[in-house]
Amino acid sequence: MSKLSGGAAASRIPEATVARLPVYLRALNSLADAGTTTCSSEHLAGAAGVNSAKLRKDLSHLGSYGTRGVGYDVEYLRYQIAREIGQTHDWPVVIVGIGNLGHALANYSGFSSRGFRTVALLDADPARTGQVVAGTEIRPFGDLAGIVSEHGVAIGVIAAPASAAQDVADAMVAAGIRSILNFAPAVLAVPEEVDVRKVDLSIELQILAYHEQRKSGLDGAEAI
Amino acid sequence: MSKLSGGAAASRIPEATVARLPVYLRALNSLADAGTTTCSSEHLAGAAGVNSAKLRKDLSHLGSYGTRGVGYDVEYLRYQIAREIGQTHDWPVVIVGIGNLGHALANYSGFSSRGFRTVALLDADPARTGQVVAGTEIRPFGDLAGIVSEHGVAIGVIAAPASAAQDVADAMVAAGIRSILNFAPAVLAVPEEVDVRKVDLSIELQILAYHEQRKSGLDGAEAI
DNA sequence: TAGATTGTTAATCGATTAACAATC
DNA sequence: TAGATTGTTAATCGATTAACAATC
Incomplete structure (x- = not known):
């Protein structure tokens, strides 16, 4: 099996990663709108609400789009993710x-x-x-x-x-x-x-209510 | 550590299980509306769109509310899940x-x-x-x-x-x-x-589009 | 008792995380 | 070169699944 073309994603991307790519894309759009041209994984992760290790792991499934010691080019990464999740299509x-x-x-x-x-x-x-x-x-x-x-x-x-x-x-x-x-x-x-x-x-509301009940100590599951 | 009161849930329920409990509850409500009084894990799992092993594993976190060889009493299980996720509250x-x-x-x-x-x-x-x-x-x-x-x-x-x-x-x-x-x-x-x-x-729509792109072979990630 | 079905065990799988070598 | 930050490794954690002993 030969190498894939220019940084293309290898075979399959984990479901959990796929679900987060749109979140990263939205965060990148915000950064671009704010005039940011380069960002670190730490910075982007903060904007997306995840930790940086997870972000880097997720991005590694798409390819190597960052530069060690520097970070990611906002516009370039944005385009790569958009292409990967099909946002360049209609x-x-x-x-x-x-x-x-x-x-x-x-x-x-x-x-x-x-x-x-x-x-x-x-x-x-x-x-x-x-x-x-x-x-x-x-x-x-x-x-x-x-x-x-x-x-x-x-x-x-x-x-x-x-x-x-x-x-x-x-x-x-x-x-x-x-x-x-x-x-x-x-x-x-x-x-x-x-x-x-x-x-x-x-x-979604019921899941919140479950946790709320636990916090409030209202649940009927306490020991005698 | 002594036993918990009447079938009460032991400490913590996994997040994945919590997210499915409302689905089971909805399925039980449908069964009850249809006049079903007893159901097997196979039956309920079908109505909820999961496999029966997962359903039984999930329910085991709440307690033992079924009867071996028989199944679950719809009304009883419904009440137990409703109580667990706080649906008995306002x-x-x-x-x-x-x-x-x-x-x-x-x-x-x-x-x-x-x-x-x-x-x-x-x-x-x-x-x-x-x-x-x-x-x-x-x-x-x-x-x-x-x-x-x-x-x-x-x-x-x-x-x-x-x-x-x-x-x-x-x-x-x-x-x-x-x-x-x-x-x-x-x-x-x-x-x-x-x-x-x-x-x-x-x-959610973007996640669908990602998979659709894969199915259609439209993605830009193919090998040369 | 024989048949049915639960509740649990153990194996597998996938996701997360921290640490760090690679490298800009 | 020194400092910064990626991409990857390996350990850990949690979720899923199949199989089956327990038991109605």
Whole structure:
């Protein structure tokens, strides 16, 4: 096996590292905005909220983009991470279920600024179709397959109620979508080649409550 | 060291387990709603989207709530998990920043059904104060400390813009809040006794895009 | 008793961390 | 050269998984 091309990542990057790369990228953007051109691992780690050993270990999976004794060039490292996580691409996205949350997601600027382009908003409720949200008209759910093939949509966002989530996922998979971000509090059954990530707002709150209970000594698990 | 009282959890539960307990609870609620009174670890694991070995290992940290050869009593296990993660308590919550996302959170039924009670919505923008969202009037950010002490608020939710997030966190900490759910894309500096969990909508999408890029062979990391 | 299923053990795997040799 | 900082090593820690003894 020969060497990889110019500093390219060797095979596989650990999941934990992948999850932190967007955080580093955001921190680098802040540094660049502040006019910083070079930073040490210590500096960048501080801005990202991790320790420097972890940061250097994570970056080592991508390649050697720093200079010993000097640090990292902000602009160069930023580009390398952006390329690695696909932020140099344009990602057409559809959002299904335009209730309160779908509404918020459609308006969320953090998507468009990272290469995600919302090509359509869909809702199964006829009362909602035709409404304009974030400058885009809501279309009927049945239009999904056509929109996916027309725009080459690879990523779908489910903001529908839990009761509809599996149907939406099935339709997305049938339409050719292989990556799903699911905000519905439901476990989705999908073929193994489909990647599902779940964001559950109330679960995060429940995890906090668990720790809060421990801190407050309110838990019912004390010894007699 | 003597035995703990009736099946109470021994000391500490692993973080990974804590994060899954709300998922099990949700699955148990579904089973109960469907009229199921008893379930095996295999059955419950399927409903929760994990494998049964992991489920049994997780539950073993709480105590022995199953019956060998039989399975788990749905209602009993549900109560035990609810108690363990503090869902038998009432948790007063404040939400700060009532833009699109704050609006969606205020209307999210998944909070109230799990013991979280939104006692106030706050916003620094005078143009928003007085507006009624989800049946609650938006109040000025300056009211935070009074509301926290009045209602004994232990958990704060930040849905403000990133630029304001640290100020909001500082005010929450000063007011006595020790658990924060942060939706702003910002790294917060807080005293170590304060627990911060972060939900970042665009990071989840970026993780999906990374894997999608790999699947599609679009990544710039291939060998020459 | 025979069949079923839990709770636990032990092996494996992946993530974190500190320390430091390499090197700018 | 001396000082600084990366990239890597090796140790540690925590999570996952399969297998099975315990026991209903």
